[in-house]
Amino acid sequence: MAESYATEAIVLGSRRLGEADRIVDLFTDSRGRVPTVVKGIRKVKSRWGGRLEPFTHLRVQVHEGRNLHTLTSADTIATHAALRDNPACLKPGLSVIEMISRTTPEHHRKPRTYNLMLSFLNEMDRICLDAGSGRLTSLGAGSKGESAPSSNAPHEAAAPDRLRSHAASLALGAQLKILLLAGFLPHLLSCAMCGAKADLTSFSARAGGALCPGCLQDGFRIDPGSLEAMILLLERPLSAVPDLKIGEVQRRQIRRAVREICEYHLGVRLRVEL
Amino acid sequence: MFPAPVEQLITELSKLPGIGRRSAQRLAFYLLGRPRDDAAALAAAIIDVKDKISFCRRCFNFTEEELCVFCRDARRDDALICVVEEPSDIIPIEKGGEYRGLYHVLGGSLSPLDGIDPEHLRIKELVERVQTGDVAEVILATNPNTSGESTALYIADLLRDKLRVTRLASGLPVGADLEYADEATVSRALMGRREL
Ligand SMILES: [Zn+2]
Numbered sequence: 170m171a172e173s174y175a176t177e178a179i180v181l182g183s184r185r186l187g188e189a190d191r192i193v194d195l196f197t198d199s200r201g202r203v204p205t206v207v208k209g210i211r212k213v214k215s216r217w218g219g220r221l222e223p224f225t226h227l228r229v230q231v232h233e234g235r236n237l238h239t240l241t242s243a244d245t246i247a248t249h250a251a252l253r254d255n256p257a258c259l260k261p262g263l264s265v266i267e268m269i270s271r272t273t274p275e276h277h278r279k280p281r282t283y284n285l286m287l288s289f290l291n292e293m294d295r296i297c298l299d300a301g302s303g304r305l306t307s308l309g310a311g312s313k314g315e316s317a318p319s320s321n322a323p324h325e326a327a328a329p330d331r332l333r334s335h336a337a338s339l340a341l342g343a344q345l346k347i348l349l350l351a352g353f354l355p356h357l358l359s360c361a362m363c364g365a366k367a368d369l370t371s372f373s374a375r376a377g378g379a380l381c382p383g384c385l386q387d388g389f390r391i392d393p394g395s396l397e398a399m400i401l402l403l404e405r406p407l408s409a410v411p412d413l414k415i416g417e418v419q420r421r422q423i424r425r426a427v428r429e430i431c432e433y434h435l436g437v438r439l440r441v442e443l
Numbered sequence: 444m445f446p447a448p449v450e451q452l453i454t455e456l457s458k459l460p461g462i463g464r465r466s467a468q469r470l471a472f473y474l475l476g477r478p479r480d481d482a483a484a485l486a487a488a489i490i491d492v493k494d495k496i497s498f499c500r501r502c503f504n505f506t507e508e509e510l511c512v513f514c515r516d517a518r519r520d521d522a523l524i525c526v527v528e529e530p531s532d533i534i535p536i537e538k539g540g541e542y543r544g545l546y547h548v549l550g551g552s553l554s555p556l557d558g559i560d561p562e563h564l565r566i567k568e569l570v571e572r573v574q575t576g577d578v579a580e581v582i583l584a585t586n587p588n589t590s591g592e593s594t595a596l597y598i599a600d601l602l603r604d605k606l607r608v609t610r611l612a613s614g615l616p617v618g619a620d621l622e623y624a625d626e627a628t629v630s631r632a633l634m635g636r637r638e639l
């Protein structure tokens with residue numbers, strides 16, 4: 170009962186298949202995560218070109234085979250190339266892809282997670298653009314000589330640290346929201362064991378969230394600022410994340426909380442560091 | 444389902460890259476149908492390659508001796524190193540006939556999702572080569588996909604203030620029509636444009 174369907178999709182990643190093909194992991198709007206065979210993609214003159222690199226937002230046509238689905242056409246909606254070309258954005262971007270590819274089952278429609286991924290990609294594009302990267306500038310008059318590499322250096326020199334920090338915070342926000350959509354909302358306003366509202370000092374995925382000193386069991390120490398930041402990341406839209414000014418220490422603690430939730434509740438060990 | 448030795452052969456063949464159970468079965472039956480000498484020659488060739496071939500001490504290309512054919516060749520320019528992901532990537536560059544420098548084989552590309560981090564590639568060895576040798580330029584020829592690009596960026600960051608670091612140009616394939624090119628490829632080509 171083979172049939173063909175059209176959908177929007179985001180490319181999550183791919184692995185080699187045979188001589189010239191790949192299985193591309195597509196996160197589709199209408200059917201969730203679908204591993205899709207793409208024929209001939211590894212050939213230099215493949216008609217697919219660079220359309221199936223991670224983060225690309227596409228309109229696709231897929232043929233539904235008995236075992237595997239096969240891509241029959243793909244049109245780019247947005248390349249989101251800034252995430253691939255910018256070292257400050259690539260790992261945060263991949264960390265969100267990892268979260269989706271390892272926590273969402275195949276062939277289950279997840280429209281809210283899909284929309285979240287789209288806004289994450291758009292926000293990443295926006296912060297890259299604000300940081301002055303990803304825009305093509307004129308080679309200029311001095312470009313023939315030694316001064317060539319610095320044509321847009323003034324923007325970039327000021328931005329990388331801020332861009333790195335914004336990108337990492339955005340990725341954390343997206344990860345927490347993905348967990349929320351998957352049904353995991355840690356206790357953050359009161360102790361997960363006894364309900365005490367004040368003096369929350371540690372976090373335990375096993376207990377289900379923040380803990381007071383009296384209930385402290387296998388949790389790790391967490392600052393009140395990190396718990397607050399986690400609440401904000403869950404409550405506020407992704408577009409507000411860069412303005413939250415989340416610091417490196419807070420991010421490290423939130424990242425650990427996310428990591429432990431995934432390990433304890435989903436049995437997934439996250440590999441990509443921010 | 445099959446006699447044990449046949450099952451065993453199918454299991455071993457299906458460990459090969461790109462070979463599923465069905466293809467492994469097909470290959471096993473093909474081998475069963477061949478004369479014993481053919482099978483012995485194949486088995487001997489596999490053992491031979493494992494016994495005789497190792498990695499070049501300097502560039503990690505395959506070799507029968509301590510150094511590979513390129514590292515042994517005194518006519519090659521040792522101030523120039525071309526960095527590739529796999530030994531098989533050397534072949535098209537050699538066939539092109541333009542390149543006269545040496546190589547460095549990384550053994551893959553960075554892929555955090557698959558747990559492949561810098562320490563799993565021969566990046567430390569490349570840095571050592573650059574620091575101890577008289578190298579003027581490193582050409583990064585990793586694949587033009589996300590994993591290859593991030594590997595190139597990572598290495599460029601490590602080497603940039605030590606010597607000249609260049610990246611293989613990427614863009615439209617020779618003979619292609621602009622009309623049919625995808626957006627990502629066209630953007631790449633625009634970024635890598637050259638003066639005429
Ligand atoms: Zn308590």
Ligand SMILES: [Zn+2]
Pocket residue numbers: 499500501502503504510511512513514515
């Ligand atoms: Zn060598």
